[in-house]
Amino acid sequence: MSAVLRNLERYLSQLKNAPNSQVVAAGFLHKEPMGIRAIDQKGRGRNLQETRLCTYADDAKQVVYLITMGNKDTQADDIALSKEFVNELRQTEE
Amino acid sequence: MNAEFRKKGRARPTGKRYSSVQELMRGENIASEVQSRVAELEKEGAVTEFLANLRVAAGLTQAQVAEKFGVSQSAISKLEAGRDEDLTLGDVRQYAEVTGRGIVLSFGKPLTHVKAVKFHASEIKQHLTALAKLAQKDVELESSIRGFFGEAFFNLLTILAECSQQMPLPQEVQMKAELIDTLSAKPKVSPPVGVVG
Numbered sequence: 001m002s003a004v005l006r007n008l009e010r011y012l013s014q015l016k017n018a019p020n021s022q023v024v025a026a027g028f029l030h031k032e033p034m035g036i037r038a039i040d041q042k043g044r045g046r047n048l049q050e051t052r053l054c055t056y057a058d059d060a061k062q063v064v065y066l067i068t069m070g071n072k073d074t075q076a077d078d079i080a081l082s083k084e085f086v087n088e089l090r091q092t093e094e
Numbered sequence: 095m096n097a098e099f100r101k102k103g104r105a106r107p108t109g110k111r112y113s114s115v116q117e118l119m120r121g122e123n124i125a126s127e128v129q130s131r132v133a134e135l136e137k138e139g140a141v142t143e144f145l146a147n148l149r150v151a152a153g154l155t156q157a158q159v160a161e162k163f164g165v166s167q168s169a170i171s172k173l174e175a176g177r178d179e180d181l182t183l184g185d186v187r188q189y190a191e192v193t194g195r196g197i198v199l200s201f202g203k204p205l206t207h208v209k210a211v212k213f214h215a216s217e218i219k220q221h222l223t224a225l226a227k228l229a230q231k232d233v234e235l236e237s238s239i240r241g242f243f244g245e246a247f248f249n250l251l252t253i254l255a256e257c258s259q260q261m262p263l264p265q266e267v268q269m270k271a272e273l274i275d276t277l278s279a280k281p282k283v284s285p286p287v288g289v290v291g
Contacts, residue, residue, distance in 0.1 A: 002131035005124075009115045009136065010143050010175070017151040025156055026146065027171035042175065065107065066118075089107070 003041035004051050004069070011039055011055070012064060021057035032079055034086045036067070054082040056089070065089070138177045141199070145181075145189045146174040152193040162192050222246070 007028040014024045021035070030038040030052070038052045052075060054067045067085045068078040112118040119129045149159055156170040163170070173185060190197040205213060222243070229239040 001124075002128045002135060005115055005119065005128070005132045006135040006139075007175070009132070010139075010146065012115065013143055013147055014150045017147045019153070023153075023155075024150060025171075027168070027175045063111075085107075 001051060004039055004053050007039045007041065008053060008055075008066075011037070015057060015064070020059045032082065034083050036079065036082045036086060038079075052078065054078050056082065056086050058089075138179070139175075141178040141181060141186070142174055142176055145186070148189055148193045148195060148197075149174070152195070154193065159189075159192055163188055218246075218250075 007026075010026065011024065011029060014026065015021055018024045021037070028040050028042040030040065032038050032054065034056075036054055036056050038054050040053075041049070041051050050072050051069065052071070053069045056065045056067060057063075058065070065085070067082040068074075070078045110121065112121055115132065116129075118124075119132065149156070156174070157167045160167040160170045173181065186197055186199065225239050225242070229236040
């Protein structure tokens with residue numbers, strides 16, 4: 001979990017310097033549908049449990065939503081829930 | 095998070111907002127061991143994080159940097175997500191070149207605010223002295239350097255004035271000054287400054 005949180009810190013740090021969230025790329029960052037980005041634990045040693053934190057960055061509001069956190073077993077459910085979250089978020093804003 | 099969503103059957107924002115990961119960890123009562131480990135990891139990768147930020151700010155992708163370095167994109171990805179210990183000074187120099195920025199590395203205890211201001215003031219003095227010497231040697235540069243001196247003078251005073259305005263007002267001193275003004279009947283006329291004779 002600490003490795004994921006540290007990578008979240010790095011992601012936020014890059015976002016502050018980037019013109020928008022779409023240009024930010026890193027080894028620990030995975031592009032998922034609907035602009036969702038999954039942050040994993042990579043870069044901090046081997047044999048760490050595969051953990052993914054699903055996030056969604058709202059560039060206009062300069063907010064990063066932390067939606068779900070899970071492992072390989074929950075990955076499909078996590079992405080489905082994240083898509084639902086982003087969908088609802090977009091509908092609320094419209 | 096997931097279990098909560100699954101129970102509710104819908105994904106909704108909790109309404110909680112944090113301005114940093116540290117604040118998030120405190121707010122969500124994350125175990126202190128995890129918080130300490132995150133802080134350790136932060137120390138281990140402060141420079142690699144800085145280099146990644148520098149690249150992003152320069153509008154460069156990892157692939158573009160990799161091409162200029164003559165390495166693979168995954169090597170850059172690994173470097174940027176890795177530990178400072180695995181970096182070489184050559185890597186840092188190459189990032190400075192490729193982003194067109196100057197990089198200054200410092201180790202040890204960070205300067206206090208006062209020491210930092212003194213340090214930068216000394217640096218400014220050193221550079222302005224060098225410019226003044228340059229103006230003495232080069233007539234063509236003299237006028238533009240003179241213009242820059244005026245600009246620098248104005249900017250430095252503006253910075254000082256803006257920062258001073260953020261200081262708390264000295265209440266007691268103000269009250270005393272008002273009392274003295276009220277009591278003194280004679281109008282004060284200040285002599286002109288800088289006039290001789």
